[in-house]
Amino acid sequence: MNPIISARGLTKRFGRTVAADQVDLDIAAGKIVGLIGPNGAGKTTVMKAILGLTTFEGELDVLGLNPSKQRAALMEDVCFIADVAVLPRWIRVWQLVELTGKLHPKFSKETCLQYLSKTKISQQQKVKQLSKGMVTQLHLALVMAIDVKLLVLDEPTLGLDILYRKQFYSNLLNDYFDEERTILITTHQVEEVEHILTDLVFIDNGKIALNCGMDEVEARYTELMVAPANANAARALGPMNERELFGRHIFLFEDADRETLKQLGELHTPSVADLFVATMSGEMA
Amino acid sequence: MTRLIALMRREFWEHKSAFRTAPLVIGGIHIALLLKAIFTTAHIDNELYTFKEGVRALAQQSADFRSAHFQEAIIASSVFFTIVLSFVVFFYLLGALFDDRKDRSILFWKSMPASDVLTVASKLLTAMVVVPVMFWLVFIVTQVLMAVIASIMIMSVGENPWTLFLILVNPIGPWLMVLFSYLASAIWFLPLYGWLLFTSSFAPRIPVLFAIIPPVIFAVLQLWIEFLRTFTLNTSLFGLVGEWVSNSPAILTIQVHDGDAELAYGWVGAGTFDHAITVGNIIDRLFSLQMLYGLLIAAVFLAGAVWMRRRATDS
Numbered sequence: 001m002n003p004i005i006s007a008r009g010l011t012k013r014f015g016r017t018v019a020a021d022q023v024d025l026d027i028a029a030g031k032i033v034g035l036i037g038p039n040g041a042g043k044t045t046v047m048k049a050i051l052g053l054t055t056f057e058g059e060l061d062v063l064g065l066n067p068s069k070q071r072a073a074l075m076e077d078v079c080f081i082a083d084v085a086v087l088p089r090w091i092r093v094w095q096l097v098e099l100t101g102k103l104h105p106k107f108s109k110e111t112c113l114q115y116l117s118k119t120k121i122s123q124q125q126k127v128k129q130l131s132k133g134m135v136t137q138l139h140l141a142l143v144m145a146i147d148v149k150l151l152v153l154d155e156p157t158l159g160l161d162i163l164y165r166k167q168f169y170s171n172l173l174n175d176y177f178d179e180e181r182t183i184l185i186t187t188h189q190v191e192e193v194e195h196i197l198t199d200l201v202f203i204d205n206g207k208i209a210l211n212c213g214m215d216e217v218e219a220r221y222t223e224l225m226v227a228p229a230n231a232n233a234a235r236a237l238g239p240m241n242e243r244e245l246f247g248r249h250i251f252l253f254e255d256a257d258r259e260t261l262k263q264l265g266e267l268h269t270p271s272v273a274d275l276f277v278a279t280m281s282g283e284m285a
Numbered sequence: 286m287t288r289l290i291a292l293m294r295r296e297f298w299e300h301k302s303a304f305r306t307a308p309l310v311i312g313g314i315h316i317a318l319l320l321k322a323i324f325t326t327a328h329i330d331n332e333l334y335t336f337k338e339g340v341r342a343l344a345q346q347s348a349d350f351r352s353a354h355f356q357e358a359i360i361a362s363s364v365f366f367t368i369v370l371s372f373v374v375f376f377y378l379l380g381a382l383f384d385d386r387k388d389r390s391i392l393f394w395k396s397m398p399a400s401d402v403l404t405v406a407s408k409l410l411t412a413m414v415v416v417p418v419m420f421w422l423v424f425i426v427t428q429v430l431m432a433v434i435a436s437i438m439i440m441s442v443g444e445n446p447w448t449l450f451l452i453l454v455n456p457i458g459p460w461l462m463v464l465f466s467y468l469a470s471a472i473w474f475l476p477l478y479g480w481l482l483f484t485s486s487f488a489p490r491i492p493v494l495f496a497i498i499p500p501v502i503f504a505v506l507q508l509w510i511e512f513l514r515t516f517t518l519n520t521s522l523f524g525l526v527g528e529w530v531s532n533s534p535a536i537l538t539i540q541v542h543d544g545d546a547e548l549a550y551g552w553v554g555a556g557t558f559d560h561a562i563t564v565g566n567i568i569d570r571l572f573s574l575q576m577l578y579g580l581l582i583a584a585v586f587l588a589g590a591v592w593m594r595r596r597a598t599d600s
């Protein structure tokens with residue numbers, strides 16, 4: 001099957017800094033991909049390139065189009081929420097719905113109004129009168145009413161309280177996602193999205209540090225928790241990373257023999273956050 | 286086409302107070318001034334008249350005299366609208382490609398399948414057509430209201446508004462002339478509109494400074510170098526812009542013609558065209574060599590604006 005996004009040697013420079021460095025990336029349809037990296041790693045640059053918001057070197061193909069040259073055509077099949085509060089502040093809710101309907105051929109006004117009716121947002125309100133959480137609900141209602149193939153979310157829940165954050169992702173999964181659609185998410189709040197992701201991409205210093213499916217993560221990475229007495233034995237097996245928690249040592253192993261590890265202590269599947277820390281600190285060392 | 290109209294509606298919604306409230310305020314001022322003249326006194330030829338005296342004096346003038354003066358008065362009362370209109374258009378264009386970069390809502394607009402050419406076109410057409418037509422409509426409504434108020438008051442002092450002015454004046458001609466002048470001016474000033482949109486598309490902050498300071502520095506240098514070379518103050522960017530305004534088909538000044546003061550296009554006393562208010566004089570301007578150069582310059586600036594817009598994001 002053809003990938004929805006395919007990048008070869010994607011590079012973007014800002015003066016001397018290289019924000020994206022020879023990125024190769026393929027994303028297939030029907031996936032929920034988490035693009036995760038530290039601040040300034042190049043996540044947003046890669047996203048902007050995919051959305052046609054920046055120029056770049058190298059090859060990039062999104063749904064068969066070149067984003068930097070064919071943004072308008074691409075936006076018929078791609079939607080994005082670039083963090084909260086980018087909706088124009090002066091506009092009234094009904095005007096926004098009306099305009100989106102006129103500008104986007106795949107927008108369903110009925111669906112959008114249906115989603116909005118489940119919120120406290122009223123049609124006559126201006127965006128600047130809404131709380132941050134309500135603006136996100138509004139944006140999500142607009143986007144979920146557009147029938148697109150790719151949805152890109154850049155820090156969609158930044159600054160929202162936990163109730164809105166939970167609701168955001170549950171709406172997205174229950175009412176929107178299906179096999180035809182692909183969702184690409186960047187976020188710092190890894191814990192929040194890890195159970196909904198199907199694929200994981202780590203990016204650091206403009207390079208892809210890890211790119212695999214979540215099932216692969218479970219198969220490849222193991223976390224071992226041992227008492228101090230066994231710490232040296234574990235260290236000898238060459239872990240990616242070690243940390244201490246309440247006097248116990250926790251090691252992260254890649255492609256290790258589980259039978260050997262089991263004899264030293266307890267085994268777990270690592271969380272994405274721990275894997276992230278291990279991968280990034282490995283790079284830094 | 287649907288998208289272009291939708292984008293222009295968006296401009297109207299966003300700038301309702303400038304596009305609709307501003308002309309309404311000017312209309313209100315006109316009516317307030319009329320009421321002031323009715324209920325207190327008015328200056329006519331350096332003498333104070335009460336309304337009643339003024340109407341009597343007017344009734345004694347010949348029908349031709351009244352017809353000509355009312356005709357002139359209709360066009361004259363457009364000047365205030367025109368001046369405010371030019372300010373509104375100026376600041377609208379400066380903000381057009383800047384405001385959404387500043388508040389980051391450009392990220393939302395760019396998530397819609399509308400091309401950057403279409404976006405820039407919608408802003409340019411709003412400045413060229415939507416805003417002038419709004420001002421023009423309010424201008425007409427104001428005049429109708431003023432005629433109604435004046436007629437009632439004229440009847441109340443025992444004169445007949447029909448014979449005094451209503452049947453003498455056909456306002457349609459002057460009204461259409463004002464509209465034609467607005468639309469022709471929008472074309473005439475395209476190089477300026479292009480420059481403003483271009484500045485708006487790249488200015489990192491305070492676009493008005495970026496629009497004004499570089500040309501001023503350029504013109505001052507030009508003047509200085511020219512002066513050092515020839516010891517005369519002659520052509521410069523200032524002169525060029527001044528001449529452009531002088532030649533414009535906007536009704537802005539008064540010229541004296543056969544001993545009578547009458548309204549005129551542009552800035553009388555400068556420029557190379559006939560300033561008398563006729564359709565032919567507008568056509569002369571629109572099909573002149575200057576206009577052709579102007580359109581070429583405008584095309585360069587507009588292409589620059591589209592190019593910048595294509596690359597613009599929130600940062």
